[in-house]
Amino acid sequence: MSFLEYAWSILPQLLEATQLTLLITAGAIALGFVAGVVLALSRVYGPPPVRGIAAGYIAFFRGTPLLVQITIVYFGLPQLVQAVGLPNPSRLLSAIVGFGLNSAAYQAEYFRGAVQSIQSGQMMAARALGLSRLEAIRHVILPQALRLVIPSWSNELIYTIKYSSLAYFLTLPELMFVGKKLALKTANTFQTYMVVAAIYLIIVMIVSWFLHRLEKRVRIPGLGAPAEHR
């Protein structure tokens, strides 16, 4: 069997597994976004104790390996949830939470950078008009920060896509896990992994392209950090 024929034959299974990969990625990045924005705003605008907690969270989740974190969540979440009296979370949910908490820390830092790069005059002008702090953040700071953070955020999304492969350790049937199973079944191990790698690469390229388009569309003349090259 030639390489292409082989590749074609295993594609259906791999693509099915890819769906799970994308699901994990989407869930994680969404959770990370919400938590990240909250963390970042707490760090910039919150009272000292809140700032400390946020900083501590970020330091922990950035300083320890993702693998260790998702394992902790995988074991810990069910225990935590049981203690509160809720039903057991699915493995998928544990994985998403694990990845999401990690992503939140990184997104928080990117977002904080974006917020802090906005000139202080913007906030002053908003307050001078009579906007409250919250309103100023909502109408003036946030719209600008969200645009400024796109390059870093794209980076984070790509990272999450690739590192979702660690869900392999949690025995979730995503791309890596299924890939390995197939690889060990046949003697075409190398080729199998090549196909798996290719799929990841293609996903990354497609996503990058989309994000580039997005950045172009929301671009406002005069707003923003100089464009980032990959």
Add this chain to the structure above:
Amino acid sequence: MDADRVHGLSETILRVEDLHKTYDGNHVLRGVSLSMLRGETKVIIGPSGTGKSTLLRCINQLSIPDRGRVWLGNKEITSKKENINCIRAEIGFVFQDFNLFTHLNALANVRLGPMKVKGMKKAEATKLAVMELERVGLADKASAYPSELSGGQQQRVSIARALAMFPQLMLFDEPTSALDPELIGEVLEVMVSLAKDGMTMLVVTHEMGFARSVSDEIIFMESGNILEQGPPGEFFTSPKEARTRAFLSKITELYGE
């Protein structure tokens, strides 16, 4: 210090009493007091770093004074009871660096205040914004973003933005200091016409021509104190203090008459 003069139907819009402010160990404001009647235009001049900008910022509380009180009309701004956001909606502030919202075009910049602070509906606010932009001569630039406008145009938009709130008082913090010389004129023109329309204005500036032609009173500040004040006629021809004279002669050297 001006006592409250009862001038027919004039009312006191602004009263500042004994403001003190210390920044990084510098006692920047050392007990400044002044007051303004409706329709008056007062210009503050003086050497750099003497607390002129700080004074303006203490009035609308962008900077909190350490001591002293400020009244807008009969509301005491410095008391904790007053909602500072409501007060700020009544005071227009024009910054040296314009500070237009970079993510909004000119029109959106001007209508943000009325919409979000005063709760105006979008259609109404848009009409108002267009009107104010016309007033400063920039109706055709409504859809331009700040980075696409010249400095003078940006400053005029920022004036329109402040005017759209129908303030009782306008504060100008060195509005032309960051502009290239050829752009200063268009901004001063707008300010002159505002003064003539009866707006109560407190302006910190180096533009003596403006001070001379439109102001009701010149205030000279140095080292955190008001050293001398008086109507332009007297002030420029026969200043009382030696330091005032020294400053004026330096200015005429630099800027010409």
Add this chain to the structure above:
Amino acid sequence: MPNTLLLTIGLLAGGLALGTLIAFAQVYGCRPLRWFCRIYEQVFRGIPILVLIMIFHSGLARSFSILLPAFASALIALALRSAAYQSQIFRGAIQSVSEGQMLAARALGMTKIQAIRNVILPQAFRLAIPPWTNEFSSVLKDTSIASAISVLELFKQSGLIYTRLYVIRGAHWALIILMLVALIYLALTYVGNAALGVLENRLRIPGFEMRGKVER
């Protein structure tokens, strides 16, 4: 733990060597060379680590009968990957050194190579330290992934300890061990970062900074 450290240092070194070569090739090389470097970079940055390690370990073993010990495969795979990231860092650093520097050096009569060695390199090196510190942290954490192919590094060890203790103590210990392990990583990262920070400070030249961004 020693394995973790060995792996980290080993692959950083390997990545450093290869990375600088690639960086130079990209900045000063001819077109086909640049093109090749670009592809290398894209490929090795675009593939998940796990996949890469598997390719080198089981892939080579079973398809081509090239049997590498686990540690070696992890080392090579991770080093190649790190080289891709490091080349980016160095490339950025070299390009951040303003053009005028090279012009001035050439104007003095230096050859391209001399200019690079004496003017560009010292500056680029200092500029590269902060992002390189980032890379160090990343690499340290990524060594945990080598546990997939039974490299006995920190994370794997924790798993072994857990299975032993499970019999005696029960499932709760998993969390405690893992937290402990997490703290160890934190400590290692902290020490490493601190050391690199000291290095950065000792080499610091006033007025000199790279506009980098935090990358994973």
